[in-house]
Amino acid sequence: MATIQDVAKKAGLSRTTVSRVINEHPYVTEEKKRLVTQAMQELNYVPNSSARRLRRQQTETIAVYVPRITNPFFSHLVEVMEKEAAKKGYQLILCQTRYKKEQERNFLELLKTKQVDGLILTSIENDWSEFEPYLSFGPIVVCNEYSDSAQVPSVYLNQIEGSYLGTKHLIDQGYTKIGYCTGNHKSSRVSKDRKIGFLKALDDAGIMMKEEWFFYNAYSVQDGFAAFKKLSELADRPQAVFTGSDEVAAGIAKAAFDAGWRVPEDLAIIGFDNQPLAALMDLTTVEQPIDTIAKQAMNLMVEAIQAKKPLRRKEVILPFQLIKRSST
Amino acid sequence: MATIQDVAKKAGLSRTTVSRVINEHPYVTEEKKRLVTQAMQELNYVPNSSARRLRRQQTETIAVYVPRITNPFFSHLVEVMEKEAAKKGYQLILCQTRYKKEQERNFLELLKTKQVDGLILTSIENDWSEFEPYLSFGPIVVCNEYSDSAQVPSVYLNQIEGSYLGTKHLIDQGYTKIGYCTGNHKSSRVSKDRKIGFLKALDDAGIMMKEEWFFYNAYSVQDGFAAFKKLSELADRPQAVFTGSDEVAAGIAKAAFDAGWRVPEDLAIIGFDNQPLAALMDLTTVEQPIDTIAKQAMNLMVEAIQAKKPLRRKEVILPFQLIKRSST
DNA sequence: TCTGATTATGAAAACGATTTCATGAATTCG
DNA sequence: CGAATTCATGAAATCGTTTTCATAATCAGA
Structure with a gap:
């Protein structure tokens, strides 16, 4: 050499x-x-880039946290981020936290040991106080997820609006008994806000909710199957269900179909994200501008790295869009 | 610090x-x-890991090439690889080649400049001779894709068998007019072998193929839509269609359904991979043991890095499995 | 023509670890 | 008890760059 x-x-x-x-x-x-x-x-x-890194004190590498790369929402986010990073001469290290607090903390060492210049979080399990001390080692940018206590740039959407939009649509279609089926991580602001928006829409319309119509821990198609099973066994069943992702919505739709139910007549379903899957299953869904938030987050990160000073909070208020299909 | x-x-x-x-x-x-x-x-x-890297002459980082991370087959592959790598103390750098020769070559610099210890290729666009000179900078392992001239470990499945299995199934169901809808990259051995297996199955059964029943460049759900359109406009239409991925199969199935066709009566469809999507759409499909090949590839890579000597070719012959559902 | 800036180059320090080599102390062994 | 090991530690070299500092040469301006 x-x-x-x-x-x-x-x-x-x-x-x-x-x-x-x-x-x-x-x-x-x-x-x-x-x-x-x-x-x-x-x-x-x-x-030799190791030597250069040592001397320059920078790595031209960025770590991206996702729960699992097979979740289409996150793989979409990562696809756009990688593209954007490559354009600017940065590489991406993929960190799958698997929704585990410990995994998430482990990867923080990357920043501390100067293996990466910065961190982009797309999901947060730990309390923000766990991240705080690491800020002295490099910039952290939050994308999609957000936290009130996090004094860093956060590119996110107002999820209250998003779920309100979806729920309002269900109400406008005349449904009054509406179920709610999402992930609901305690630490997730997205989860919380989605629920707030949902309840607000109900409240604004003077509609009642029943405790048994909440279905939690639903992330995948499989989880959708399970949710449908629970739902179908209820004595008093919802007429429509709001979901946190197209995967879950698709799972419910499929299970319903298999059970001989008609969608939306027997059960209306609305998804979230507008993945290709939603088009495939003819699901009404709330579209999120994934490309935009991914790009903006990456740009903020590169900016922060190059400016060598932390940036402040940032809200990106982009419109959600309702994509009406035949499931509602 | x-x-x-x-x-x-x-x-x-x-x-x-x-x-x-x-x-x-x-x-x-x-x-x-x-x-x-x-x-x-x-x-x-x-x-400080930069200093350590410099002195130790190793990075504990591995680059993984995929065409696009949003393709579920590849994101699944990457999910397993990352998990396995993390277990062994290695990180993954994600390289999306977007099926572009140049992108693929660009990322090779990572190895040359010692930013990564090794490379795992899951898809190959360039001629192997482009990779060859880089072998002196670190190990390269091929996973899923393969190339005859590549004198490196390659973990792959015998795709001839896989497509034979799927096609044979269609034939056994009594179909004699069978279409073929896949990606078909010139540089891809997977593509070539799939076609060989398909043709062999036809040949063994003494069945004829028509040129117009080949549909190429199909990767996504959207491409499936397009393929169906072309197919449906033919005067002499196939009764069944073999596809290269569940996405494409799902796209065709959806388009067929929208056009009022019954599956499988009017058109039988078989997918490939057994993604969650296949279960969702009730697609018969040929399952690939993704977890196994991903794990094996990563293990070989780590072994090669730690042994500091290149390994030889390796074929992993694992069974494909036919998952029978209602689309055939 | 002298002064001060600008251009062009190299020697040596710095980045922050690991590894080699040297050395002395403690222990084992015949 | 002397020789050979083994244990324990530190000084200095090393990894391969970039950056600082010093210096010489050229150029512009008064």
């Missing part, structure tokens, strides 16, 4: 000059520049 | 001893060990 020293020797110059050429610093004559370039080529030289 | 020097000073010892404690080397008395540990704690010290 050729080093900068080898190049210098071959070109008959000093390390310094070679370094200048590599980093495009001024004050190098065309003549020497040519010599260096040629030597680099002949030796097939390429700078 | 505290350095190892600071810890040494505080503990009244040398850097060497501190390093020994950190790396759990023998020949340190309990007494000093305690002193060091305490000093580290008090200073909130943690080793």
